[in-house]
Amino acid sequence: MDERLNYAPCGYVSITLEGMVAEVNQTFLDMMGYRLEDVVQKHFEAMMSTANKLIFHSYFYPHINLDGHVEELFIRLKNSQGESVPFILNGRKFEREGQERLDCVLVQMGKRIDYEMELRMANKQIEKAYWEKDQALAELQQIHAEIERKQTELMEINAVLLELSNTDKLTGLKNRRFFQEKLEEQLMQYNHNRIPLSLFIIDIDHFKRVNDTWGHGYGDEVLFDVASILKTHAVEGETVARYGGEEFVMILPETDAEKAKAGAERLRRAVQDFSWKTGSMTISIGIITATPDADEAMLLQKADEALYASKQNGRNQVTHYEDLKLQGYSP
Template sequence: MRASELKHDVDHIPGGLILLDGSNTITAVNQTLCDWLGLSKQDFLGHAPETRMTRASGMYYLGHVLPSLRLHGRVEEVLLSFSNAAGKDLSVMLSATSCPKPEDGFQVLVIPMQRRNLVEEQLQQARKTAEQAVAAKEEALQEVRAMAHELEERHKELARLNSQLEQLATQDALTGLNNRRVYEREIEIHLALFRRSKLPFALILADIDWFKQFNDRFGHDTGDQVLKEVGQCLSAGMRDVDTLVRMGGEEFALILPNTTLEDAALVAERKRGEIEKLNSRHGTVTLSLGVAAARNGDTKSDIYGRADRSLYKAKSQGRNQVCMS
């Protein structure tokens, strides 16, 4: 290939080419670089290359690239930025070598870093997307934690409300004792245990004597107070397995697991004596009590009926006593 053809081809190679003399002045530039920057060759000739660079790149060129080129005769793959006619930056990779003798100066090859810029933009976008994803994940986790906390609080509140509902459903509002609903449940349970394992249990029914007179003489508020005092006295000293219930009005029931008829009668007599000694400011309070123990083939009506008949017997025989059957 002739030299003239080579010079013609230099203008159209896919890279910028700059020739510098020994004083760092541009003596030639190819058309490719001019096209990239939107400048003419006259805009380059007679100027130093750093005048067409960004300020930071120009300082780096003068402080590091040019001294290294003069000292070693070459530099390779230095990242710099040129400014085009519109004032926008063009990132390039610059490599340079000394011109072969007898010429004096340097030849500089400039390759645009558009692909690198694209990759950097993609990396930055990917990093931004990743950061946004992390932030969104953390926000979602915070929302999940908040929802979990709220759900836990609602579960606690629901448990509290359920406990209150259970209490309302199974507790006598006046005395705080269990109500008849609990009696029905417990008597069924103990009858089932008795049928399966013959585990004995007894039922005591207790009724306050002459209770109507308290209401008639002192009023219903006094009657309510007497009911509370009797309930507290009956519950004192009971085992955890025992069940005390206010059946309604002035009647109470005690279910005593693993207890014979005779032992239940002793419990009833002890409670009768404690009530009689109760220091009530409204006068002496007494109880009549009927006792029954579970028998083979009993239904809840059977055992309740026997205890109720014993209670009626205690009432008819003068009150303030215990009868059993």
């Protein structure tokens, strides 16, 4: 073994797929008070309590076989005095000379943290239950089922959290962060396949007047209703998001300039024809259709210039950036 690895500031243990220790560095031996012959060619689980064996089988092996690696597994190993030593274990599957090995790096924990105490109590309860019952196989199956249930719950919770992190709370639309990530993704696809891609920036006309006259509560209602109209008229594959304040954005894959202008006009009329408490609400829209030289910033800038032209031309307008070029317009 390389001398630097042998005396690295962390433990290193390489085990076979059967769990036998093939290599170990001196740092680990010094941590644990073992000699080389005490560990090599011995089963790695010989240094574990029953509870930690269960953790190792229910977490380490499934994940390293599925993903090829395991990160930050909390585990305890018994030293030569029989004392329990806490470690954080990172592992990776590695093929060496035609043989697969599971290389593990172990960092000893110098401080206890709150959840560690909870795990200790849980481990004691598992160990007590294991020794008190003869039906070890049935109990292990129960534990596996519970782990699978918890993993399913965790994935569902993570999915909900991800959705919340990408959603504007007021309107229920996607938020600016999601929009920017989606625009980058769609532009990459456009640069690859050159299928038309268009972008809208939509602004509610005279929105400040709504807040000043009717109050911010009604202003929020207007934002929600405009968002609902946009979402209702969007087709599958299109992304609708709140960009900020009274501005919204839409990404329209497989949409050329003419199709984009027709779609924007339908949105403009839908908002205009909606039954508003104030009697009238309108939107202005700026459109850009992607070109081979465009990046995200350029698309947004040009769509914003088209929106500005819609505002300057009296609001309640739809303007495509290409039309500005034809007219010789300079925002």
